[in-house]
Amino acid sequence: MKYVIRILFIGVVVLVCTGYYYKNSGNHAFGDQLVGIGILAASFVLMPIFIYYRWKDRKVKDYMLTDENLKKMRDYDQKNERKP
Numbered sequence: 001m002k003y004v005i006r007i008l009f010i011g012v013v014v015l016v017c018t019g020y021y022y023k024n025s026g027n028h029a030f031g032d033q034l035v036g037i038g039i040l041a042a043s044f045v046l047m048p049i050f051i052y053y054r055w056k057d058r059k060v061k062d063y064m065l066t067d068e069n070l071k072k073m074r075d076y077d078q079k080n081e082r083k084p
Contacts, residue, residue, distance in 0.1 A: 001053050005046065012042045 019034030062069075 001049075005050055005053060008041070008046045008049070012038045012046055015041065 015034050015038030019031045019036075019038060021031070022028075022034060023031030025031075
């Protein structure tokens with residue numbers, strides 16, 4: 001999965017760089033299309049795959065402010081206040 005993400009990232013960077021090259025060469029319409037395709041691919045393909053890859057084995061409850069987690073944070077703060 002990480003290789004797919006890397007290949008997609010490199011592809012997006014190449015598309016955007018190629019688009020700016022064409023824009024500077026004088027073919028503005030084609031350059032804008034390449035940059036747009038690169039940005040859309042980054043937004044709608046690369047980012048969701050990356051987010052899924054990074055969060056697939058995590059518990060969302062660990063990151064929510066539940067009563068249990070708030071109690072843990074208070075206990076941690078109180079324990080660290082006592083240290084000089």
